[in-house]
Amino acid sequence: MDFALSPVAADYHRRISAFIADEIDPIEVDYHRQLRALDNPWQVLPVIEELKAKAKAAGLWNLFLPSVLSNTDYAPLAELMGRSFIAPEIFNCNAPDTGNAEVLVHYGSEQQKQEWLTPLLAGEIRSAFGMTEPDVASSDATNMESTVVLDGDEIVVNGRKWFSTGIGHPNCKFIIFMGLTDPDAHRHQRHSMVIVPVDTPGVKIERMLPVFGFRDEPYGHGDVSFTDVRVPAENVIAGVGRGFEIAQGRLGPGRIHHCMRLIGLAEKALELACTRAMSRSAFGKPIANLGGNRERIAKARIAIEQSRLLVLHAAWLLDTHGIAGAISQVSQIKAAVPAMALEIVDMAIQLHGGAGLTDDFPLAGAYTAARSLRLADGPDEVHLGVVARIELARYKTATTANGAHT
Structure with missing residues (x-):
């Protein structure tokens, strides 16, 4: 490429x-x-x-x-x-x-x-996405307890979602809600997605969730309950039972976007770190020349470059082979890039001393964002599991072909 x-x-x-x-x-x-x-x-x-x-x-x-x-x-x-x-x-x-x-x-x-x-x-309204639930391990979508049930010409929605990003925005007008429709269907055909207007009776924002004390105003992350919420059946997206399919299609490009934004965040943190390291002195030397900081800065630059190349490769594969041809690479970047950004932001905070913990600099907010994305759109462990499964499958095929035990 x-x-x-x-x-x-x-x-x-x-x-x-x-x-x-x-x-x-x-x-x-x-x-x-x-x-x-x-x-x-x-x-x-x-x-x-x-x-x-x-x-x-x-x-x-x-x-x-x-x-x-x-x-x-x-x-x-x-x-x-x-x-x-x-x-x-x-x-x-x-x-x-x-x-x-x-x-x-x-x-x-x-x-x-x-x-x-x-x-x-048009930018006239905003939206939210309801997938993660507080009472189950939502890293496994088959654990989902919230329901989307067809009732005549209506859909009845029940359940509770949290970390519904964007729900606090005053222009947030709808939520795309994913819920269980048929628990007896194939595990990838049990769920449906439905558009739920936020002003529908039964939709209630129970609270806005702080993340390390930040509320991310005016977007926010909400804990939202849905009690006998009724919307027209035509609000179901693509058809009943296609929620998992839609989720997979949605998350591929979304993870590219998240990871590239995080690389920008890491670049900003490194820029602030270098400026601070060259402009402040301690013990008669610029901070850059103390405590191995030159090596930390060099390793940060290398880590950013590595991550950028990894994400661009995943983006290229997604463009040329679709999500089916980029599953491992998309999971690789989702596991690698937030960890990289978090480490660089942490280093920048350290170089700023106590100031790095305040809102005088954007580093505390950057740390919160990077740390959150080790969980959002699937925790590290899920993505590492995907990468390992695909990697090991090649060896299973090889050993089977050679007549070895699998």
Whole structure:
């Protein structure tokens, strides 16, 4: 594969870099301080809508869509966006809206696209995704207890979901809910996905969940209950029993996006670490020259480069072979990249001393984001298990062919 940016990707990369430098970087620190100072931080500040309008007018909008860019072309753009906590929304490329939009693009009916996808892609509404449950090990989707049951021309939804990212946003209008429909069906045909408007009777946000004390306003992660929630049967996506299929299709590109944003986050952390190490002195020396910090910085650069190449390879495989040809590689990046980013952010915090723990720098928030993604979209152990299964399967085939015991 060619690692050079395509002409289209290079053009977007230049324009997004300039937009972030000119429009987002100058206001982001003040934006966060202003939001956190509010009695109610669950709101959209005017500057966000202003920047969204500018990005949309500049054609820097919905770049995650496969009809706009391939995974390989989008990956370096996601990296740029990952350097900022607000850039993804500015370009209408923030999770979980990107994943939900892709679900509706590939699996949604024309009615669902008109009612939900069109305003989502316009940036007029936001969305959430309900999969993880508090009472079961949700790393195994077959454990899911929440239900999606057909009742005449309606679907009845019951259960409880948590870490439903984006549910706190004031413009969040719907949740894509995954639940159990037929417990006796094949394990990959038991579940269904359904669109649930957040204002439907029976939907209740029980609480917003802090992560290491951060609430990620105005998006947030919610604990949401669904009690005898009734929606039209046409809100089922693609058909009853296709939830697992949709989830697998959704999570492939989504993991590319997450990992490339994390590489951007790691780049930002390393940049801050190097600036601090060269500008501060202790014991008569720059911090860079103390305690093995040069080696730590060098290893951080190597780790970022390794991760970037691994993700670009996975993106290329996804583009050329589909999810079936990239299963191992997608799991590899999901296990490797959050761990890499977490280690580099931790190193940057250490170089900043006590300041790294405060909100004077974005490092504490970066640590929270990187640590969370060792669990989100499947914990490390699940992805390592996938990689090991695929790797060992080759040897099982070889030993069987040689007449050895398996």
